[in-house]
Amino acid sequence: MSFYRVKGKMVKHRLMRKESSLRRHIPETHWFSIPQLRRLLRKYGVVFLKPDRGSGGKGIIRITRIRKGRYLIRQGTRRTLAGRKALDQLLWKMNRSSRSYLVQRGLHLAKYRGRKFDIRMYMQNPSSHWIVSGMAARVAPKRLVVTNYLQGGSVVPLSRALRPLLGSSRAARYKIRRCKRLSKRIARVLHRHYPDIRELGIDLAVDRKHRIWIIEANSRPQHKLFYRLPSCRMLRRIRRNKAFIDSHRHG
Incomplete structure (x- = not known):
């Protein structure tokens, strides 16, 4: 089966969870069900609901338990303070949806200048081994829970986002090396x-x-976010490797 037809997040999640070296880095994730969501909400206090298929941060809902019987529901720019009855109505609506959803442990992301960020690692295999062609921090816009730049987020060099968080350039370089090693392990696992x-x-x-x-x-990554970095070095490398890969795929 072609990887390009396997678009669901759960398929890739399960493949990665089989690897002991990756398992401890994966937040607890299950197919959405109302009992499963309630269990994770009790356990972690924050959960994400994500469409199994889709990208760009679309359709993601974050639910935070504020106190017993009170919840903060965030979807896009909407923030709703809900009681148990309103939460039940949302969950029953999703339960009847034709789309498949995942429920995932909510993470308390680190922040850059007061805004949450995550990391995009752009991996390529132009010849016989996987390399990190690009990496960047994606910073969430105000009032949003997703970092995707298509929804108003910004992009900064990864070292710039990590330095103030970790306290030094040396600590940031070490964390970047760990991100690279982890990303290469993920790529090799999925490539198998x-x-x-x-x-x-x-x-x-x-x-x-x-x-x-x-x-x-993501099996079909976009590289447009690298246009927004101050240096074009990573973008040039990605485009050069992409051209090489495409010429050998269709040659």
Whole structure:
């Protein structure tokens, strides 16, 4: 089966969870059900509901338990303070939806200048091994829970986002090396199951305690966000490798 036909997040999640070296970096994730959501909400206090298929942060809902019987529901720019009855109505509506959803442990993302950020690692395999062709921090806009730049987020060099969080350039460089190693492991794992893939967009996150988490792996990554970095070095590398991959795929 072609990897490009396997678009669902859960398929890739399960493949990665089989690897012991990746498992501890993956937030608890299940198919959406009302009992499962309630259990994760009790356990973690924050959960995300995500469409199994889709990209760009569309359709993502964050639910935060404020206190017993009171919840903050965030979807796009909408913030709703809800009681248990209003939450039940939302969950029953989703339960009847024709779309498949995942429920995932909510992470408390680290912040850059007061805004949450996550990390995009652009992986390519132009010849015989995986390389990190690009990496950047995606910073969420005000009042949104997603960092996707198509929804108003900004893009900054990863080192710039990590330095103030970790306290020094040396600590930032070490964290970047760990992100690179983890991303290469993810790419090799997925490549074993789907040997036709040559590019991946891997989304990582660092939480407030500086722990690295795997959010998801995208089999058809966009590279437009790299246009927004001050340097074109990564963009040139991505485009050069992409041209090489495409010429050998269709040659």
